[in-house]
Amino acid sequence: xxxxxxDIQPEVAAALADGRPVVALESTLISxxxxxxxxxEVAIASEAAVRASGAVPATVAVHAGRLMVGLDEAALxxxxxxxxxxxxxxxxxxxxxxxxxxxxxxxxxxATMIVAHAAGVSVFATGGIGGVxxxxxxxxxxxxxxxATFDISSDLEELxxxxxxxxxxxxxxxxxxxxxxxxxxxxxxxxxxxxxxxLPGFYARSAGIVAPSSVADIAEAxxxxxxxxxxxxxxxxxxxxxxxxxEALPDDVARDAVDRAVADAASAGIGGPAxxxxxxxxxxxxxxxxxxxxxxxxxxxxxxxxxxxxxxLARA
Numbered sequence: 001x002x003x004x005x006x007d008i009q010p011e012v013a014a015a016l017a018d019g020r021p022v023v024a025l026e027s028t029l030i031s032x033x034x035x036x037x038x039x040x041e042v043a044i045a046s047e048a049a050v051r052a053s054g055a056v057p058a059t060v061a062v063h064a065g066r067l068m069v070g071l072d073e074a075a076l077x078x079x080x081x082x083x084x085x086x087x088x089x090x091x092x093x094x095x096x097x098x099x100x101x102x103x104x105x106x107x108x109x110x111a112t113m114i115v116a117h118a119a120g121v122s123v124f125a126t127g128g129i130g131g132v133x134x135x136x137x138x139x140x141x142x143x144x145x146x147x148a149t150f151d152i153s154s155d156l157e158e159l160x161x162x163x164x165x166x167x168x169x170x171x172x173x174x175x176x177x178x179x180x181x182x183x184x185x186x187x188x189x190x191x192x193x194x195x196x197x198x199l200p201g202f203y204a205r206s207a208g209i210v211a212p213s214s215v216a217d218i219a220e221a222x223x224x225x226x227x228x229x230x231x232x233x234x235x236x237x238x239x240x241x242x243x244x245x246x247e248a249l250p251d252d253v254a255r256d257a258v259d260r261a262v263a264d265a266a267s268a269g270i271g272g273p274a275x276x277x278x279x280x281x282x283x284x285x286x287x288x289x290x291x292x293x294x295x296x297x298x299x300x301x302x303x304x305x306x307x308x309x310x311x312x313l314a315r316a
Contacts (some may be wrong), residue, residue, distance in 0.1 A: 001115070001182045002067070002115075003116045003118050004149050005065070005067045005099065005133075005284075006066075006067050006069055006071065006115070006118060006119055007066045007067065007068050007132065008058075008069040008070060008081070008178075009022040009069060009070025009071070010068040010073070011056060011070065011184075011187050011223065012056055012069055012119070013116065014059045015056040016066075016119070016120050016121070019313060020055075020056065020316060021054060021056065021060050021170070021226060021307065021310030021311045021313065021314040022055060022121045022123070022310060023050045023055045023056070023057055023058065023119045023121070023123050023124065023125055023303065023307050023310050024058050024059075024060055024111040024112055024113075024116035024119075024123065024124040024125070025043075025046055025047065025057055025058065025059040025060065025063040025067075025072070025094055025112075025125055025126075025303065026059075026060060026088055026106070026107050026108060026109060026126050027059055027060060027079055027080055027107050027112075027191045028105040028108050028126075029042065029043070029108040029126075029127060030042075030043045030076065030106060031079045031080075031082060031087040031089075031104070031106040032087070032089060032106060032164065032277070034128075034295075036080050036298070037106075037314065038164055038296065039079075039080050040077065040080035040185055041077050041231065042296050042300065043050065043059065043075070043079075043080070044081050044126070045061065045300045045303075046299055046300050046303040047303070049300050049301070049303040049304035049307065050125070050304070050306065051210060051301050051307070052304065052307070053285070053304050053305075053306075053307025053308045053310075053311060054307060054308075054311045055059055055123075055306075055307035055311055056208075056219070057070075057303070057312045058070045058116065058121060059071045059076065059305065060107045060111070060112045060115045060116055061075065061079065061097070061104065061106055061107055061239045062077040062088075062090050062098045062099060062104070062106075062107065062111075063075070063103070063104050063105075063249055064102050064103075065099050065100070065102045065145075066099075067099075067115045067118070067122070067211065069115060069119045069245045071103065073203075074294070075173070078104065078106060079106060080271060080312060082104060085296075086103070086104070087103075087104045087105060087106050088101060088103065088104070088105035088106070089105065089106060089108055089109065090105040090106065090107045090110075090111040091107075091108040091109075091110045091111050091253045092110040092111060092114060092154045093154060093155050093160060094111075094161060095111050095114065098111075101157050103130075103141040106223075107155075108130075108154075108155070109124075109126055109129055109130060109155040109158065109166070109278070110154040110155050110158035110244070111162050112124060112126070112316075113162045113166070113236070114158070114162060115161075115181075116164065117133070117135075117162050117163065117164055121164075122163070122164055122165060122229060122313065123165045123167065123308070123313065124164055124165070124167070125166075125167045125168070125299075125303045125305070125306035125307075126166065126167070126168050126248050126299075126302065127168060127169060127172075127202075127299045128168050128169050128170055128171060128172040128173070128202045128298075129153070129155045129156075129159070129166065129168050129171050129172070129238065129296055130153025130154075130155040130156070130171075130172060130175070130181075131152070131153055131155065131156055131171040131172070131175040131176070131177070131179075131180030131182060131183065132150070132151075132152050132153075132166035132175060132176045132179035132180045132182075132233045133149065133151040133153075133155070133174075133175055133176065133275070134153045134174070134175065134176045134182055134262055135148070135149055135151070136148060136150055136152050136176065136179070136242070136280075137150075137176070137179060137268050148269070151185065151304075152273075155221060156184060156187060157181050157187070157239060158236070159184065159187065159189045159235065159236045159237075160184075160187030160188060160189055160234075160235050160236070161187075161234055161235070161236055162234070162236055163228075163232075163233075163235065163236055163237065164229075164236045164237075164310060165225045165228050165229065165237050165239055165306075165313075166238050166239065166240065167235045167239045167240075167302050167305050167306040167309060168201050168239070168240060168241075168242065168302055169201075169202050169240065169242065169243050169298040170199050170200040170202050170242075171202070171207075171299070172202055172206055172276075172282075173201060173202040173203050173204070173207070173255075173283075174258055174261070174262065174276065174279045174280070176201070177207050177209060181199070181209070181212060183199070185212065187235065188235045189235050189237065190212070190213060190224065190228055190235075190237045190238070190241065191212045191213060191214050191225060191237075191238045192211070192212075192214065192215055192221055192238065192239050192240060193211035193213070193214040193215075193241075193242075193256060194214070194215055194218060194221050194239060194240065194241045194242075194305070195214075195215075195216065195241070196211075196214065196218065196220050197210055197211060197214045197241070198210060198211060199211040199240060200241060200243065201251065201254060201255075202243070202294075203243065203248070203249045203254040203257075203258075203283075203291050203294045203295070203298075204243070204245075204248055204249050204250065204251045204254035204255070204294075205245065205248045205251065206242070206244060206251050207241040208251065208255070210240055211240065214287035218305055218309055219312055221239050221309060222309055222312035222313055222316065224237070224314060225237055225239065225309065225314050235238060238255060239305075239309065241301065241302060241305050243291075243294050243297060243298040243301065244301050246297070247294045247296075247297035248288055248294055249287060249294050250290065253287065253290075253295075254287075254291075256284060257283045257287050257291065259287060259304060260278075260286055261279045261282040262279065262282045262283075264282055265278055265279055267283070274306040276300045277310060278279040282294070
């Protein structure tokens with residue numbers, strides 16, 4: 001069974017046993033999201049942000065056929081410097097294969113939720129969730145007659161089946177954000193924006209869309225999260241906080257860069273698993289690296305906010 005495969009770091013296990021706040025963190029940003037040494041710096045900064053908020057960080061990964069909940073410095077370094085292609089990506093569909101492979105695998109949103117929930121962690125921080133890709137439902141601005149790809153992230157299904165609070169800066173900007181919100185609504189997943197009425201736009205403070213629900217601050221968000229998780233209906237909840245203002249891209253700059261990158265990908269015939277990393281790299285070029293600064297800032301900020309949320313829930 002899943003619980004028999006868990007290796008929970010002693011510090012994390014002690015915090016869970018004592019009822020102290022714990023925040024799960026994903027590991028794909030280390031192995032697949034950022035180059036070395038920035039990947040290691042952001043991972044360490046995220047864990048430090050969780051601690052500064054009074055919670056214990058639990059970075060999740062797969063190694064040697066075990067589900068790791070909490071990584072030490074050596075493990076973080078191993079993921080950070082691993083040769084390209086040597087670390088698998090573990091999502092719900094690929095989790096079994098990652099375990100059977102017995103090497104390193106970094107967990108995406110869906111796999112991190114599965115493992116963290118099994119360990120008893122109820123709050124998870126990530127940068128941005130996956131969702132409905134542009135063209136997934138057929139057609140696009142650049143190819144109106146294109147057939148549907150049905151390219152929809154397993155993150156959305158996991159949010160609909162695993163009771164966990166996921167703190168992020170909104171759906172990734174490269175997605176069809178309105179369709180992603182519709183999918184989450186269908187799966188019964190509440191979406192909260194914290195401190196503003198607009199849905200955060202990942203690189204930008206606003207996605208240009210009014211959020212389904214909004215709360216004034218993280219204390220108010222904790223009340224909604226507690227009620228949602230207490231219902232026992234299985235669905236999680238998405239808590240969206242905007243990227244810090246200092247590193248945020250102006251709304252129009254972010255949207256223009258994303259639209260241009262998507263059009264460039266279509267012209268180059270880029271698709272499938274290669275699409276997301278290609279788009280993120282292209283956006284970094286189009287923004288002269290500003291998107292990378294925004295991305296790293298929002299990851300650390302989400303970790304800090306998640307620590308505060310976990311503290312409120314622990315004290316409730």
